[in-house]
Amino acid sequence: MIEVKNLVRTFKSGDRTIKPVNDVSFELEQGTLASIVGKSGSGKSTLLSLLGALDKPTSGDVLVNGVGLAGMPDSKLTEYRRRDIGFVFQQFNLIPNLSAVDNVMLPMEFAGIRKAARLERARELLEQVQLDPEKHVRRINRLSGGEQQRVAIARALANSPN
Ligand SMILES: Nc1ncnc2c1ncn2[C@@H]1O[C@H](COP(=O)(O)OP(=O)(O)OP(=O)(O)O)[C@@H](O)[C@H]1O
Ligand SMILES: [Mg+2]
Incomplete structure (x- = not known):
């Protein structure tokens, strides 16, 4: 079971702060198939990165079978990613460090x-x-x-x- 509790992730963009994940909470029982739907740039990948421990939240936590990712040492997070997470990334062939x-x-x-x-x-x-x-x-x-x-x-x- 996955419990998402008051999850927040902000990014700084110049002098502005954007909040693609702004106080998100939900629960998913084991065996559930779920979709995250929203327009481009709304925060879907940001949320998924937090669920998969590829990124750390600004605040809030994700509990997997009762254990919070926020308090997990890096060695345990690595094990979690390897054992419990399957990810298909979005693909592009742009030059990443150019604008x-x-x-x-x-x-x-x-x-x-x-x-x-x-x-x-x-x-x-x-x-x-x-x-x-x-x-x-x-x-x-x-x-x-x-x-x-x-x-x-x-x-x-x-x-x-x-
Ligand atoms: N590393 C970053 N630094 C600053 N802003 C970012 C960063 N990553 C994403 N963003 C911004 O955060 C917002 C949410 O991005 P996210 O990748 O979660 O969107 P998405 O819902 O997955 O969109 P899409 O459907 O286009 O894949 C966007 O406005 C994006 O420009
Ligand atoms: Mg995306």
């Missing part, structure tokens, strides 16, 4: 388009896929899976005029 806009500009650079035009087109494409403007300059590995997929779509469109 969203730099990833979209890259194919245009290879195509010889000059810098100002690359930047303008990349921003337009990222707007078309509805990535928040403040996330255009964020490093890829600090975006959600769906946000990264949208960057990948924008990049795929970068060099095709029609």
